[in-house]
Amino acid sequence: MSLKYAVLAALLEGEASGYELSKSFDVSIANFWPATPQQLYRELERLAQDGLIEARVVRQERRPDKRMFTLTRTGRDELTAFAVAPTRRPTALRDELLIKIQALDDGDPAVTRELVEERMARARAKLERYGRMRERLLGGRTEEEYLREADRIGPYLTLMGGIAFEGEYLSWCERVLSVLDLRASRVAQG
Structure with a gap:
């Protein structure tokens, strides 16, 4: 899959500038499909050239003009x-930490522990952010109410995946x- 479809999906939420996208x-799509702002802007240009999105210029005082993008009928189609x-390929996990864990036997377990604890802190931070996003999406409704009544449930379902x-x-x-603790205690017992 290319970034193209992630951008088109983001525009389902409505008109947006490159900055807003x-x-x-x-806060949402990067959780499962990361992209730099430069990649996004290049993709927006390609999508506009291909007729999948339209751009309109909004004049602003004291700021540069901005371009607002919307999906075209062709883009929606x-x-x-x-x-x-059908999905062409199963998900492939590419995670640098897993390579480091794979090489654990040749490394310092204390360093590995630090790396894992650092990743745990990032996971906890993401879960907190996801919790705030979930509450914002629900807007005081129960999950059941939201899933029954919301215009679009895709963003919520992908959030649940994250x-x-x-x-x-x-x-x-x-x-x-x-496991590291268990192995360390075995080594300490000699």
Whole structure:
């Protein structure tokens, strides 16, 4: 999948500037499809050239003009075709920490522990951020009410995927630490 479909999906929320899309990516889509602002701006240009989105210029006082982007009918149709097509490949996990854990036997377990604890802190921070996003999306409704009444449920469902992923990653990290503790006590007993 290319960044193209992530940008088109983000524009389902409505018209947005490149800056707004960049911020939107930071708090939602980047959780499962990261992109730099430069990548987003390049992709917006390509999508506009391909007729999948339209851009209009908004004049601003004391600030540079900004371009606002919306999906075209062609863009919606292409996104729909992508969304209903079978997934081509299973998810591939690319995680530098996993390579470091793989090489653990040749490294310092204390350093590995620090790396895992650092990743746990990031997972906890993400879970807190996801919790705030969840509350914002629900807007005082129960999950059942939201899922029954909301115009769009895709953002909520992907958020739930992010929560599940980070929760499971946190559980795995806790298991890694317990294994490291077990091995350290065995070495200490000599």
